[in-house]
Amino acid sequence: MNRVKFIDRMAQGRVSRRDVMRSAAAFGVGMMMMPTRARAEEQLVVMEWSGYDQPDFFKAYVDKHGAAPAFSIFANEDEALQKVRSGFNADAVHPCTYSVGYFVEAGLTKPIDTARLSHWNDVFEPLKTGVGVVVGGNVVMVPCDWGNSGIAYRTDLVEPDYAANESWAIFTDDRYEGKLSMSDTEGAAEIVGLLLGYDKKKIFEMSDAELEATRPLLEKIVKNSRFLWKDNTEINQALASGEIVAAYAWNETVKSLKEQGVPIKYAQPKEGIFTWLCGMTLLNTGKADEAAAYDFLDAWLSPETGKYMIEAYGYGHSNRKAFEIADPAQISALGITDPVQHLNNGILFEPVETARNQKYIKLWEEVKALKQ
Template sequence: MEKNELRDRLAAGRLTRRQFARAAAAAGVGLVTLPLLARHGAADTGQIEYYTWATYEDPNLHKAFTAKYGHEPNHSTFGEEEEALQKMRSGYHPDVTHPCSYSVPRWYEAGIIKPIDTSRLSHYGDIFPELKTIKGTTKDGKALFVPFDWGNSSVLYRTDLVDSNTDSWMLLFDEKYKGRLATYDSVDGAVSSAALVLGFKNIGTLDDGQLAKVRDLMIKQKPLLRYYWTDQTSVEQGLASGELVAAYAWNASVVALKKQGVPVAYMNPKEGILTWVCGMALVKDAPGDEQAAYDFIDAMIDPQSGQYLIDNDGYGHSNRKSFDLVKPERLAELGLRDPVALFKQGVFFEETPTAFKEKYISMFEAVKAGL
């Protein structure tokens, strides 16, 4: 798919942000950038550059910044975090960037981001406390990033076609639905879901005995799957047509399918729902206006920005006051009626140490290859 076509489809509402990023990567676009205004020096009031996931530069997400400074920030976008890290390691210096919690430790150790003075953020006190203490996102009591958006990985299923295991990850391992299930072609997603079924919560540090049990369960799952998916669009199409009855999926697909009138439900599994959290980070030695960078972060965590994010994309926002601005029936539709309950039951994605990750990858590839 050509770069312009990707953008046209995004503008027409036929692609979510993360689908856009994945399709761009598949098309070989790599770093996706929009035309930037001339880069100004640090002395120019309000001039900053924001480096983020594709389309999170949406002006509706930082209206307070634009109102204060009278212009948009410059921006560039990335398709995935490793790409972003390497770009910045090579000398690119934006002012604000957008990592997810599990990447924060690595980015900090690489010297890319710096601690944030949260006292300079007027909305920081309204952020859900559960999101401020995720492992690896603080250093010596100081925040390394400010939570902004969060979402889930769980089971999305057809309510008219499924009548068992509707409260459990076990649905993706149910022989009753052989050939009509799908899971994410990712070691993180596949291992995590199997580990939760087995009752393991230490997903990032499974010992050899636990990993062997995960492997056995995944071997049993493989012949039940219609496919391992790499593009969430294929999940939505499969569920819409009835080819699939259930699949590992993200929040945005709930929004997309319900807009089409497809009878689906997004599970809050009894074993725990997987939760990811991404946020704003300050880049070390950034050239722009530091106060403007803080004002930009504050605008992103404004409850009005959160209302837009929730309504438009179906993802959660870090500011608890955002949820008061969204209609209760809309929150119920999105499965976001009780964020605190989701956090308590949720299992947050954390960085997997390299030694463990290599074992996971080797095992997953062997399972897919039938070895």
């Protein structure tokens, strides 16, 4: 049993105390971090993105409960969804507006009672009612973090003409073959949709013929990518070393590399930059006290969490008070004067209807196979 599976089984109460004690040393897991079977029945289990299991994101929860929840880390929301569908008992998950509907559709979520959240009144008003936050008339996701999905590029390594003509087309430019990195996501088809001239609504609802038309450029993107990344630390390192000159990236990559002195820029592609909004959703599969789950959601909504998000990661936060207490220089560096307007100016990722989304995924898997 590998370390990740071992921790997941502990969180589910499916490992005996004897096995816990015997295996702890082998996996290097400290007892303070491990839920025994007795503790697992009460411990909150959260499905989370890599890096978001740091206590600074939910300090108020740790202060109240004395310890962090148990975490199950996922690479993408589809992986998390399939894991819960397969019987994994989690209390909360961290999806985005474009994916939370799949959890709702699968009957895995619980409506959120916002009256139980002390920071709800401080959330930017437009975020409280947005698509993905409210589904079927119920709040199913507490909006927390938001940012961009764009192009990070080395200003000293790309061709001189690129800065004057920033575009998603860099991924299809054969001059950069083997020097780029696309995220391992079927959303690459939406990028190609923009390059083909589809509007920002159409790219999330392409017909079979329109989707098939993206295949040639998708194949070129895969060919030109040195690797398809799953964890942004991969591109952070590759951009810093010069192994690649540009990558599909989030704000954190640009912030981190700038602080290291790497000549990096976040493009404003002429076709548009993507924006994402993610948050916390309650699952009906968990075993922990529901009050603990609400404490965790509320901790994520706190202005202190938002301050940390802005200053440490370069992402936005849903609590308007976070922008009042965060370092003004850091906010200025984000290029955000009006958070709501910033979100509106981008191409907000929208949910793709389930059956249609499976076709996006199938196409991407077929195209990826060319690299193997």
